[in-house]
Amino acid sequence: MKRTIIKIDEDLCDGCGICVEGCHEGALQLIDGKAVMVSDLYCDGLGACIPDCPQGAISLEEREAEPYNEEAVMERVVPKGEKVILAHLTHLRNHGELGFMQQGIDYLKKHNIRVDLSSLQKAVPQQAQQAPQAQQPYVFQPASVMPPQFPVQLHLINPMNPVFSGAHLLLAADCSAFVTPDFHQRFLKDKVLAIACPKLDRNLDTYVAKLIALIDTSGIETLTVVQMVVPCCSGLMKLVSMAREKAKRYIPVKKIVLNLQGGVQTEEWIQ
Structure with missing residues (x-):
């Protein structure tokens, strides 16, 4: 499957070994004076080793790789x-x-x-003292419905993340949440989230591959597409159609089109 994984520029690598020490997963070793990834299985693709490299020899790329284990x-x-x-x-x-x-x-x-x-439990910061209303007129209210995983950008998600197993996936156009004030409550409840823009994003073949992996390997139950009424958004549904045609499993797909005011213009199940 295609996924995000690290890439090492051998010309830039000076063999200092800092990245090897920092990779607790054991994906990296020094071989013949160069850092080498010994197995795709051990690389989670999160890129924690990138800032460790003083030569800038490590980057991320999308390529065919064994799933992280x-x-x-x-x-x-x-x-x-x-x-x-x-x-x-x-x-x-x-x-x-x-x-x-x-x-x-x-x-x-x-x-x-x-x-x-016990250290894995994130400390909840104590509530700051309330400032005078004139100095702090805006009080943040977290959304009552939040995506159960991060990242949410389709290029960055890992289809092998167990959160997607048997889940109901919401694939939303990047713009949709910004024109819909109640986006979380209306569309995201009981779903996992991925976002994408078929007009501005690149390497769309990667999107199709990830959607196929979500359908066939992670076994998502349904896929709901939320897109805008503008023509460029239609590409999102085309990507889903391509993935569903190539996937081995059949899953129900719902298409929701929003108007420019954030209201639902059409909503239908796609056969």
Whole structure:
């Protein structure tokens, strides 16, 4: 499958080994004085190693690669001790890969490996003292319905994230949430989210490949497309149609078209 994974420029790499030490998943090794990714299985594609490289030799690319395997990673991480285990799980948490983090925790429980996981619980900041109304007229109110995963951009999501398994997927045009004040409550309830723009985004073949993986491998149950009435948005439904034609499984697809005021212009199930 196509997914995001790291790429190392051998000409820029000076073999310092900083990235190898920082990759708790064990995807990188020094071979003949150069950093080398030894297996796609161990690379989560989140790019935590990129800022570690003083030469700028590491970048991200979309290419065919084996799916990331958290159990295989844990087999390599556990012998390195508790600090490395916690660093790895914290890394997943901080990048929103909560499904993979839970798989890692389940691995520890399955193999009766005792690790203090209390640090994984994010501290909730104490509420700041209320400022005078004249100084702070706006009070943030979080949405009552939030996507269960991050990132949400279709280029960046990992179809193998367990959060997508058996889920109902909402694929929304980038603009749609900005013209619909109650977007979260109206469309996102009980769904996972991906967003895309068929006009401005590049490498649309990657979108089709990811949608196929979501259908066939993750087994999403339904796919709802929310797009704007403008012509450029029609490409979003074309991508879904291409993926559904190539996928081995059949899933119901609903198409919702919004007008420029954020109201629903049409809503229909696509056969």
